Amino acid sequence: MKQNYDFKIDKIKDLTSEEISLRKKNLDLFYQTGFPNKKDEDWKFSDLNSILSNNFNKIANNDFLPREKEFKIIDEFEHNFISLFNGKLISKDFPYEEKNKILINNFNYKDGLALDSKNSLYLLNNALATGGFSLEISKNYKLKKPLVVYNNFSNSLKEKIVNYKNSIILNENSELNIINYINNSSKENFMVNILENINIKKDSSLNNILINNSKCNCYFYKYIKSDLEKNSNFKNYLLSSGLKFNKLDIEINLNEENSNSSVFSALNLINKEHQEIKTRINHNASNCNSYQKVKNVLNDESKGVYQGKIFVKNIAQKTDAYQLSKALILNDAAEFDAKPELEIYADDVKCSHGSTSGSIDLNSIHYLKSRGIPENEAYQMLINGFLSEILEKLPEGKIKNFLKEKLERQINGY
Amino acid sequence: MKPEDLKNNKDYKYGFTTDVENVRSPKGLSEETIRFISNIKKEPKWMLEWRLKAFNRLKVLKEPDWQKPKYPKIDYQNLYYYSAPKSASEKPKSLDEIDPKILETYKKLGIPLVEQKRLNGIAVDAVFDSVSVATTFKDELTKKGIIFCSISEAIQKHPDLVKKYLGSVIPLSDHYFATLNSAVFTDGSFVYIPPNTKCPMELSTYFRINASETGQFERTLIIADKGSYVSYLEGCTAPMRDENQLHAANVELVALDDAEIKYSTVQNWYPGDEKGVGGIYNFVTKRGACRGKNSKISWTQVETGSAITWKYPSCILQGDNSVGEFYSIAITNNFQKADTGTKMIHLGKNTKSKIISKGISAGNADNMYRGLVEIKNKAINSRNYTQCDSLLMSNKCGAHTIPYIKNNNATSTIEHEATTTKINEEQLYYCNQRGLDQEEAVSLIVNGFCKEVLQQLPMEFAVEAQKLVAISLEGSVG
Numbered sequence: 001m002k003q004n005y006d007f008k009i010d011k012i013k014d015l016t017s018e019e020i021s022l023r024k025k026n027l028d029l030f031y032q033t034g035f036p037n038k039k040d041e042d043w044k045f046s047d048l049n050s051i052l053s054n055n056f057n058k059i060a061n062n063d064f065l066p067r068e069k070e071f072k073i074i075d076e077f078e079h080n081f082i083s084l085f086n087g088k089l090i091s092k093d094f095p096y097e098e099k100n101k102i103l104i105n106n107f108n109y110k111d112g113l114a115l116d117s118k119n120s121l122y123l124l125n126n127a128l129a130t131g132g133f134s135l136e137i138s139k140n141y142k143l144k145k146p147l148v149v150y151n152n153f154s155n156s157l158k159e160k161i162v163n164y165k166n167s168i169i170l171n172e173n174s175e176l177n178i179i180n181y182i183n184n185s186s187k188e189n190f191m192v193n194i195l196e197n198i199n200i201k202k203d204s205s206l207n208n209i210l211i212n213n214s215k216c217n218c219y220f221y222k223y224i225k226s227d228l229e230k231n232s233n234f235k236n237y238l239l240s241s242g243l244k245f246n247k248l249d250i251e252i253n254l255n256e257e258n259s260n261s262s263v264f265s266a267l268n269l270i271n272k273e274h275q276e277i278k279t280r281i282n283h284n285a286s287n288c289n290s291y292q293k294v295k296n297v298l299n300d301e302s303k304g305v306y307q308g309k310i311f312v313k314n315i316a317q318k319t320d321a322y323q324l325s326k327a328l329i330l331n332d333a334a335e336f337d338a339k340p341e342l343e344i345y346a347d348d349v350k351c352s353h354g355s356t357s358g359s360i361d362l363n364s365i366h367y368l369k370s371r372g373i374p375e376n377e378a379y380q381m382l383i384n385g386f387l388s389e390i391l392e393k394l395p396e397g398k399i400k401n402f403l404k405e406k407l408e409r410q411i412n413g414y
Numbered sequence: 415m416k417p418e419d420l421k422n423n424k425d426y427k428y429g430f431t432t433d434v435e436n437v438r439s440p441k442g443l444s445e446e447t448i449r450f451i452s453n454i455k456k457e458p459k460w461m462l463e464w465r466l467k468a469f470n471r472l473k474v475l476k477e478p479d480w481q482k483p484k485y486p487k488i489d490y491q492n493l494y495y496y497s498a499p500k501s502a503s504e505k506p507k508s509l510d511e512i513d514p515k516i517l518e519t520y521k522k523l524g525i526p527l528v529e530q531k532r533l534n535g536i537a538v539d540a541v542f543d544s545v546s547v548a549t550t551f552k553d554e555l556t557k558k559g560i561i562f563c564s565i566s567e568a569i570q571k572h573p574d575l576v577k578k579y580l581g582s583v584i585p586l587s588d589h590y591f592a593t594l595n596s597a598v599f600t601d602g603s604f605v606y607i608p609p610n611t612k613c614p615m616e617l618s619t620y621f622r623i624n625a626s627e628t629g630q631f632e633r634t635l636i637i638a639d640k641g642s643y644v645s646y647l648e649g650c651t652a653p654m655r656d657e658n659q660l661h662a663a664n665v666e667l668v669a670l671d672d673a674e675i676k677y678s679t680v681q682n683w684y685p686g687d688e689k690g691v692g693g694i695y696n697f698v699t700k701r702g703a704c705r706g707k708n709s710k711i712s713w714t715q716v717e718t719g720s721a722i723t724w725k726y727p728s729c730i731l732q733g734d735n736s737v738g739e740f741y742s743i744a745i746t747n748n749f750q751k752a753d754t755g756t757k758m759i760h761l762g763k764n765t766k767s768k769i770i771s772k773g774i775s776a777g778n779a780d781n782m783y784r785g786l787v788e789i790k791n792k793a794i795n796s797r798n799y800t801q802c803d804s805l806l807m808s809n810k811c812g813a814h815t816i817p818y819i820k821n822n823n824a825t826s827t828i829e830h831e832a833t834t835t836k837i838n839e840e841q842l843y844y845c846n847q848r849g850l851d852q853e854e855a856v857s858l859i860v861n862g863f864c865k866e867v868l869q870q871l872p873m874e875f876a877v878e879a880q881k882l883v884a885i886s887l888e889g890s891v892g
Contacts, residue, residue, distance in 0.1 A: 041480070044818075045820075314809055314810065317809070327821070329821060329823065329824045329826075330824055331824050332791060332794075332822075332823050332824050332825075333791075334822075334824065335820070335821065335822045336819075336820075336821045337818075337819060337820045337821070338817075338818075338819040338830075339816065339817065339818050339819065340815075340817060340819075340830070340832075341814070341815065341816045341817075342804075342813070342814055342815040342816075342832060342834055343812070343814045344804070344806065344812060344813045344814065344834050345809075345810075345811070345812045346806075346809055347806035347807065347808060347809045347811070347836040348809075348836050349806075349834065349835070349836070350833075350834075350835060351833070351834040351835075352831070352832060352833040352834070353815070353830075353831070353832050354829075354830060354831040354832075355817070355819055355828070355829075355830040355831075356827070356828060356829045356830070357819070357821040357826075357827065357828045358821075358826065358827030358828065358829075359824050359825055359826075359827070
């Protein structure tokens with residue numbers, strides 16, 4: 001769909017001539033390949049180029065910002081928030097925290113437009129990104145309440161692409177729970193392309209939750225690059241059902257010893273939804289753990305993909321790495337593809353992966369039916385049990401209840 | 415290297431060459447070479463045309479580059495594509511007429527051609543370099559209507575069967591090495607089992623690379639007609655060589671209704687020396703088609719040799735209720751590299767497949783399992799089970815697993831599990847304590863690790879394979 005690109009760097013305001021030329025270089029490199037297609041090994045199971053050409057007539061970069069910037073605040077639990085509209089940082093509120101401990105700004109585009117990337121969406125983001133935020137938590141500060149990042153998208157983004165970058169830095173011995181909340185309910189097709197850089201310093205801990213508010217025709221791509229120092233923790237919970245297309249590309253570098261990372265995902269896909277979780281966990285130091293559990297329920301003509309890679313460097317002895325992907329396929333037109341990869345160069349390690357896909361257990365359905373539960377409810381119960389398992393590791397509390405309730409709504413229909 | 419040195423070289427037990435005068439094709443890959451091969455084999459016109467078609471296709475194909483083990487560029491113009499022992503021009507009628515030097519080679523290899531042939535009950539179609547020079551037990555097989563001969567002979571005598579099935583599983587234009595093989599293949603085995611026949615013995619071929627600078631391009635075609643059964647053994651040993659030799663064979667299996675083919679391989683080509691110099695490139699295309707209902711194809715492989723092993727014996731499960739199996743042991747030591755695995759493509763209803771892969775990596779080696787399990791939309795009620803385990807024996811080696819899993823239907827189930835660990839210290843300690851030295855202990859543990867696969871091999875092979883496993887890992891645990 002190259003002929004239908006309408007990407008204009010001059011839509012972006014306040015750029016120095018140097019920036020413009022760098023962005024142009026990125027855009028030229030993007031044009032060489034266009035949107036990734038299935039010939040690209042990383043996109044083998046998600047041919048974005050053909051998905052886009054089937055659903056978009058043309059695609060242009062967005063410069064629109066609505067005047068009315070109202071959105072519904074989550075009232076189930078107390079929280080701090082940052083609000084973005086079409087990628088632009090609009091408001092922030094940290095009522096529960098010490099103000100000087102948290103540094104929040106617009107993303108600084110002066111640096112971080114690296115050219116060398118095989119990922120053409122990365123290049124496109126470099127060329128067109130505006131907005132986004134950078135967040136830094138001070139040393140020894142633990143946020144008392146979670147932070148919700150409202151990613152609001154206006155309803156007038158028809159055939160537009162929104163690009164932005166975020167940066168999150170947790171300094172030594174700090175703690176943060178983030179809930180990335182995607183908020184849009186428009187019927188228009190649009191695309192979002194986010195790059196996020198996460199730096200977790202010594203003894204720090206980050207819980208990263210991604211959840212979608214409602215069904216929307218959003219084609220979502222997010223690339224998270226994270227670097228972990230000694231004794232740090234990084235947990236991801238991905239609950240993005242409802243997006244038309246979604247690919248979450250997560251790179252975790254365990255750079256120093258005793259760091260831990262995990263990825264949990266529960267998706268219930270319907271209609272023609274297509275979602276992919278791609279991870280790359282680099283064990284670059286000894287005594288690190290990584291844990292991944294990806295669960296998919298596939299209805300109708302949906303497609304779920306899991307591509308996970310564990311890389312263990314030769315010095316990363318005593319590594320414990322685990323990958324599990326499970327899929328329930330409920331319709332013959334649905335599809336699940338997996339590529340759980342291990343690349344191991346150290347010998348004293350424990351690495352394993354498992355992947356299963358199949359149908360729901362009919363004996364269990366029969367059991368429930370024989371106890372008077374109607375068939376569709378029996379299905380919902382089993383699906384619920386299957387998916388909500390991934391929330392188990394979360395501590396009890398309002399957030400867990402909120403997520404559980406959201407998940408249930410995702411399963412039972414919005 | 416002098417023959418005396420070779421005799422003393424215990425690292426590679428089968429490292430010897432036989433001095434036989436060779437008939438060679440012109441050097442390099444060209445139409446002329448293909449015509450030469452076709453001419454010397456007195457092939458009919460259709461076969462030459464088929465080869466030339468492959469050659470034309472080859473011109474537009476590119477060598478694949480996605481594999482993990484990289485290798486220096488192969489100069490295809492610097493290879494001889496055909497070389498045959500001289501005695502082949504006058505085909506021997508009995509064993510006595512065979513060049514005694516060749517017989518000597520077989521003896522060193524332990525091929526039971528003379529003394530042991532009846533004891534072992536194996537009919538041997540020994541391929542010495544590129545031409546079949548001896549085929550035994552033909553009478554007994556002929557009585558049952560089984561055809562077991564070289565592919566060149568089959569092209570002459572059974573052109574209908576060859577025309578019908580050759581290239582039907584691995585098409586002419588499949589990929590670079592398969593197409594190269596189609597253009598220049600020199601010889602190989604042909605097996606046809608008639609309907610409702612159980613082949614009374616295990617069929618076996620010993621391949622040997624002998625002439626220096628000769629790529630081996632074998633072509634094997636096995637057809638099991640309705641209700642038949644055959645077990646086929648393939649074993650490889652190769653002499654000491656310094657330059658890399660290319661081995662790009664094609665193996666095609668076809669199983670019709672209710673037929674079963676069991677294909678076992680023990681591969682021990684020259685792996686190169688401790689520094690990674692020399693060794694064979696083993697780029698083989700093996701593919702089986704379960705065409706008929708209730709058919710079954712089972713691949714078993716023990717890969718211990720070659721500098722680079724790059725192959726994926728695959729099953730296309732077309733017939734309803736068909737079964738595909740893949741059992742593999744891949745051992746890499748020193749600088750060896752392996753990129754092997756399988757493809758199971760489920761097309762028919764109620765099809766089943768099972769994959770058991772054991773990878774063992776020592777020294778500076780790299781061992782990779784790469785596989786595809788794909789259950790297509792119409793293959794309802796299908797099942798796959800995959801297990802790949804890797805064992806690492808040093809911190810300089812690598813073990814990798816890349817499975818591709820595609821499930822496209824609601825009634826089918828795929829299960830995949832993989833583990834990577836090092837050799838268990840406690841088990842080693844236990845064995846040492848009971849008086850086994852380090853190497854015996856490793857051999858015992860590794861053989862236990864591989865047991866599920868070794869069990870699948872026919873008796874004679876299982877014994878040899880167990881020894882091979884031990885020899886391949888000598889000195890790998892310090």
